Amino acid sequence: MAVYKIENYVLRYDMDTNKPWVIFHYKIGDAWRNKNWFPPAENFVYLADMLRNEKPLYFVEASNGKKWITSSAEEIGEEES
Numbered sequence: 001m002a003v004y005k006i007e008n009y010v011l012r013y014d015m016d017t018n019k020p021w022v023i024f025h026y027k028i029g030d031a032w033r034n035k036n037w038f039p040p041a042e043n044f045v046y047l048a049d050m051l052r053n054e055k056p057l058y059f060v061e062a063s064n065g066k067k068w069i070t071s072s073a074e075e076i077g078e079e080e081s
Helices: 041-053
Strands: 002-005 008-014 019-028 031-037 057-061 067-071
Touching (some): 041 067
């Protein structure tokens, strides 16, 4: 199983086709990689909320071909103690 920390992301929404598009950016060693994903439109708002509010996030690719995004213990920030 490969686990990659999502370093940043781009949220897009194609207004002509009404389809969301997410691009995750992560590193393997020193090389930047991207993962394009076209989630169902009905899940886009939940995904956007997760990306904005949960940190750190990871992109996981299992050996059986399954993929997912997961969060971990949150890092302490300005509003947390």
